[in-house]
Amino acid sequence: xxxxxxxxxxxxxxxxxxxxxxxxxxxxxxxxxxxxxxxxxxxxxxxxxxxxxxxxxxxxxxxxxxxxxxxxxxxxxxxxxxxxxxxxxxxxxxxxxxxxxxxxxxxxxxxxxxxxxxxxxxxxxxxxxxxxxxxxxxxxxxxxxxxxxxxxxxxxxxxxxxxxxxxxxxxxxxxxxxxxxxxxxxxxxxxxxxxxxxxxxxxxxxxxxxxxxxxxxxxxxxxxxxxxxxxxxxxxxxxxxxxxxxxxxxxxxxxxxxxxxxxxxxxxxxxxxxxxxxxxxxxxxxxxxxxxxxxxxxxxxxxxxxxxxxxxxxxxxxxxxxxxxxxxxxxxxxxxxxxxxxxxxxxxxxxxxxxxxxxxxxxxxxxxxxxxx
Amino acid sequence: xxxxxxxxxxxxxxxxxxxxxxxxxxxxxxxxxxxxxxxxxxxxxxxxxxxxxxxxxxxxxxxxxxxxxxxxxxxxxxxxxxxxxxxxxxxxxxxxxxxxxxxxxxxxxxxxxxxxxxxxxxxxxxxxxxxxxxxxxxxxxxxxxxxxxxxxxxxxxxxxxxxxxxxxxxxxxxxxxxxxxxxxxxxxxxxxxxxxxxxxxxxxxxxxxxxxxxxxxxxxxxxxxxxxxxxxxxxxxxxxxxxxxxxxxxxxxxxxxxxxxxxxxxxxxxxxxxxxxxxxxxxxxxxxxxxxxxxxxxxxxxxxxxxxxxxxxxxxxxxxxxxxxxxxxxxxxxxxxxxxxxxxxxxxxxxxxxxxxxxxxxxx
Numbered sequence: 001x002x003x004x005x006x007x008x009x010x011x012x013x014x015x016x017x018x019x020x021x022x023x024x025x026x027x028x029x030x031x032x033x034x035x036x037x038x039x040x041x042x043x044x045x046x047x048x049x050x051x052x053x054x055x056x057x058x059x060x061x062x063x064x065x066x067x068x069x070x071x072x073x074x075x076x077x078x079x080x081x082x083x084x085x086x087x088x089x090x091x092x093x094x095x096x097x098x099x100x101x102x103x104x105x106x107x108x109x110x111x112x113x114x115x116x117x118x119x120x121x122x123x124x125x126x127x128x129x130x131x132x133x134x135x136x137x138x139x140x141x142x143x144x145x146x147x148x149x150x151x152x153x154x155x156x157x158x159x160x161x162x163x164x165x166x167x168x169x170x171x172x173x174x175x176x177x178x179x180x181x182x183x184x185x186x187x188x189x190x191x192x193x194x195x196x197x198x199x200x201x202x203x204x205x206x207x208x209x210x211x212x213x214x215x216x217x218x219x220x221x222x223x224x225x226x227x228x229x230x231x232x233x234x235x236x237x238x239x240x241x242x243x244x245x246x247x248x249x250x251x252x253x254x255x256x257x258x259x260x261x262x263x264x265x266x267x268x269x270x271x272x273x274x275x276x277x278x279x280x281x282x283x284x285x286x287x288x289x290x291x292x293x294x295x296x297x298x299x300x301x302x303x304x305x306x307x308x309x310x311x312x313x314x315x316x317x318x319x320x321x322x323x324x325x326x327x328x329x330x331x332x333x334x335x336x337x338x339x340x341x342x343x344x345x346x347x348x349x350x351x352x353x354x355x356x357x358x359x360x361x362x363x364x365x366x367x368x369x370x371x372x373x
Numbered sequence: 374x375x376x377x378x379x380x381x382x383x384x385x386x387x388x389x390x391x392x393x394x395x396x397x398x399x400x401x402x403x404x405x406x407x408x409x410x411x412x413x414x415x416x417x418x419x420x421x422x423x424x425x426x427x428x429x430x431x432x433x434x435x436x437x438x439x440x441x442x443x444x445x446x447x448x449x450x451x452x453x454x455x456x457x458x459x460x461x462x463x464x465x466x467x468x469x470x471x472x473x474x475x476x477x478x479x480x481x482x483x484x485x486x487x488x489x490x491x492x493x494x495x496x497x498x499x500x501x502x503x504x505x506x507x508x509x510x511x512x513x514x515x516x517x518x519x520x521x522x523x524x525x526x527x528x529x530x531x532x533x534x535x536x537x538x539x540x541x542x543x544x545x546x547x548x549x550x551x552x553x554x555x556x557x558x559x560x561x562x563x564x565x566x567x568x569x570x571x572x573x574x575x576x577x578x579x580x581x582x583x584x585x586x587x588x589x590x591x592x593x594x595x596x597x598x599x600x601x602x603x604x605x606x607x608x609x610x611x612x613x614x615x616x617x618x619x620x621x622x623x624x625x626x627x628x629x630x631x632x633x634x635x636x637x638x639x640x641x642x643x644x645x646x647x648x649x650x651x652x653x654x655x656x657x658x659x660x661x662x663x664x665x666x667x668x669x670x671x672x673x674x675x676x677x678x679x680x681x682x683x684x685x686x687x688x689x690x691x692x693x694x695x696x697x698x699x700x701x702x703x704x705x706x707x708x709x710x711x712x713x714x715x716x717x718x719x720x721x722x723x724x725x726x727x728x729x730x731x732x733x734x735x736x737x
Contacts (some may be wrong), residue, residue, distance in 0.1 A: 020528070056650040128477055128478050128481065131626065131637060132623060132627045133628075133629045133636075134625065166631075167631070179534065179627070179629075180625040181534075181609065181623070181626075182534060182607070184610075185536070185608075185609055185610035186540075186610075187609040188610055188612060188613035188616075189539070189611065189612050189613065190612065192538075214644065227663040231401070238533075251574060296608050316484065330536075331539055333536075333538045333542065334538055334544065337538040337539070337541035337545065338541065338545075340545050340548060341403070341542075341546050357565065357642040
């Protein structure tokens with residue numbers, strides 16, 4: 001009999017060990033129906049000194065069946081002295097736990113950019129549950145209006161703001177994307193300036209438009225890029241392969257659709273008085289639209305004209321960057337990255353940049369005139 | 374060499390990401406981190422070769438058997454206790470770092486002591502296993518982990534957001550003189566072979582380490598060092614990267630598997646490193662407990678023919694770990710870790726002297 005008890009000892013201990021796991025049930029884990037998911041976060045700047053931040057959260061309302069209820073969102077808004085206090089107050093306004101794990105878009109009001117960017121992004125970097133791969137943008141007229149806009153094409157389960165930046169939905173050469181980590185490194189580092197897309201809403205809040213961008217230069221001054229400049233920035237930064245060029249020649253007007261492009265640049269500072277930034281652009285594309293009959297045998301001529309147009313456009317944008325002191329492409333960074341460190345490379349670059357001349361070599365090759373000639 | 378030797382080396386290489394090696398290296402980024410890394414490859418490989426050659430000539434024997442045979446008894450015991458404590462601390466660093474990580478990222482609502490205890494519960498069982506079982510566990514877990522690890526590394530190199538200009542900017546600091554702290558931290562990657570002091574008991578057959586094998590370890594070592602140091606810089610910038618508390622965790626969060634099962638690699642990464650840091654802990658503490666056992670065994674503490682002294686050590690391990698986890702802050706952890714690596718490197722070089730002495734005694 002005694003032997004039998006000993007035999008049972010081992011299974012007994014195993015069972016006890018397993019039973020102990022039952023006590024482990026509630027390690028602060030909240031069920032999914034006790035959580036509400038934040039989709040996007042908006043930060044606006046109020047004019048007041050005491051409560052400078054206005055935080056807007058867009059929440060997805062859980063519903064039993066999507067077919068019946070459609071998409072529903074709800075919003076929480078609070079003004080406070082800091083973002084985290086605002087969120088603490090907002091927590092008392094919902095019956096569920098606010099979950100930031102799915103917040104993928106952060107929108108800043110334009111006014112925010114005039115303040116210390118480090119301070120504002122600090123909250124998002126310090127918190128563990130905000131994704132570093134969330135997208136950052138600037139809201140016009142305010143972050144709140146962008147968040148509250150509900151485009152008609154928006155379906156249940158697919159947030160329109162996500163689709164703008166996610167390369168699965170729309171792919172447009174006008175949309176500049178900036179991840180939070182990318183924004184952080186551009187803010188923190190010298191020699192490369194932060195660039196953010198501008199999200200613009202119409203009056204009736206039925207439309208969001210993302211076609212422009214804002215660059216914050218090293219003097220913390222935000223400068224807006226228009227549609228064309230944003231597209232060319234995307235081309236130069238190798239962010240988008242697709243790019244449309246409108247060629248206007250004396251007797252020949254056509255539009256080229258570029259489908260592959262590669263842009264490289266390097267900095268030549270052999271003479272300190274006349275530094276040169278050499279940019280090479282290689283593009284392959286087809287003619288998309290023309291107002292005259294095109295001739296396949298003349299593709300070579302068309303390519304040359306296209307190259308010339310691109311060269312002109314790019315040089316214009318680069319000159320504008322230089323005049324405004326913008327550096328979203330990281331010329332200063334490249335300068336530091338190709339010269340041995342002496343702890344004052346960036347100061348050197350700040351003196352050199354206004355003196356730089358741009359040499360743009362564009363080489364477009366058109367492969368076809370499209371389906372018709 | 375047997376393949377198990379390579380597992381011991383690899384675990385140290387991969388697990389360094391969770392230990393404070395990247396943090397220490399990034400703090401020294403403009404004080405000669407690159408030169409130190411370069412030096413550490415040679416130093417680490419030399420150490421690896423020496424330890425493998427030494428134990429090749431004593432198949433089936435661990436360091437305790439050798440020291441107790443060829444050295445005065447009291448000196449051997451003192452030495453073994455010292456080495457055992459070093460291995461215990463090495464494991465402790467992994468444990469505390471990973472506990473902090475879990476607390477920060479996966480289970481923020483759980484008390485620190487709880488997290489440590491759950492870790493310790495599984496470890497207590499693991500370290501008491503036979504040496505051979507420990508090695509089999511390592512093989513199995515490592516083989517499951519390596520594909521995911523390779524995927525994440527591959528992804529980090531091909532992601533378009535990786536800014537090579539930042540990496541190149543950091544290379545522009547290559548001319549700076551190496552720093553000892555950075556050297557010892559990066560050598561830590563390559564000293565996994567030293568676990569042979571206990572695990573050699575398993576290698577009873579005659580083995581020989583060849584030049585090709587050292588070259589293979591060297592290639593992997595260079596690869597993991599470069600990845601450890603340069604990828605966080607490429608993703609987070611150069612000038613402000615040392616402000617990040619956990620460089621590699623944030624780096625893992627900057628990677629995005631667009632159409633993957635999980636979009637945020639961070640969580641895959643954390644679970645992967647949970648397994649790997651467990652392995653690293655298992656190895657270090659198995660060595661530590663075997664060393665302690667070889668020095669201190671209470672004959673009286675026997676129950677049904679089994680000696681219970683190891684359980685006593687496990688109890689001490691628990692006590693020590695929980696106290697340390699409660700006491701340390703993140704800043705202190707990195708600071709003390711760097712001190713530990715400095716001390717470890719010196720002791721390992723001292724150990725080479727010991728090897729030389731033992732070989733001479735054995736010959737005469």
